[in-house]
Amino acid sequence: MGVSGWQHVGESDGTSTFQLESWSRFFDFLEAEIFSYSGPQRRSFIWRGQRRANWSLSTTLDRLLEVVGISDGPQDALEDVSKQHLERFKYASRGRRGLSPAALSENEWWSLGQHFGLATPLLDWTRAPFAALYFAFEDASVGNxxxxxxxxxxxxxxxxxLEIQNGPSIEKGRVPIVEIVDPMSDENQRLVSQGGCFTRAPIGTPIEQWVQRAFEGSSDPILIRIEIPDTDRLGCLQALNRMNINHLSLFPDLSGASRSTNLRLEFEHCTVRKNA
Known part of the structure; x- marks a missing residue:
């Protein structure tokens, strides 16, 4: 690694990759590479943490379609399957949303389903980079x-x-764009606590693949990938806990209370073994 504690290992077609020597360099990386940017184009990033760097930015619906063996079908056919999947969820949700439930848009229905485990075309993001760091390290990993x-x-x-929507008309199917989805529904309190939002890409298209196609030949960093070694997980989580970034603050429900209690056990006993 360089003196800074990270290195830029490549860029192409709107994507850029950095490797950090440890999670503790993330703070300095943000200041140097993100917040101090003074280029001509205004930038505003949303963030996502993943436990393994070799995982694609694919949605749960894309992965389910792959499992059932239809992910290679025509785009319009996959969109039809997606619509039918959502209609089934709406039907199954009858009487389960309380009295006089609010009307929801299509993306708000997808967001509601995402919250309760439905396979959806949405991918979770946050506007808080340190929350993304937490999500990257919250679970123990197997393998280096x-x-x-x-x-x-x-x-x-x-x-x-906007460029795609104002371009040549598309006769059938959903316009091949990535939407940033900010649901206004009150039925997902986690979104508020996490500074959360979603992306919605064409069915069967991971975010990194869409960026590479849509920004072919561009050297501007549309999608930045930050790889961090899988070491000192508990040290990372303890540092974030001191910033009040933990399951209690990010998941204001019994699930968050349970996960927070489990991590407390890890903190106490792993520290004891380390100091023994």
């Missing part, structure tokens, strides 16, 4: 595979969305 944090330039994505 780096963890990853992704930063997606939402301003550039929105500009590309």
């Amino acid at each position: 595979v780096p963890r990853a944090i992704y930063a997606l330039n939402e301003n550039a994505v929105f500009a590309k969305e």
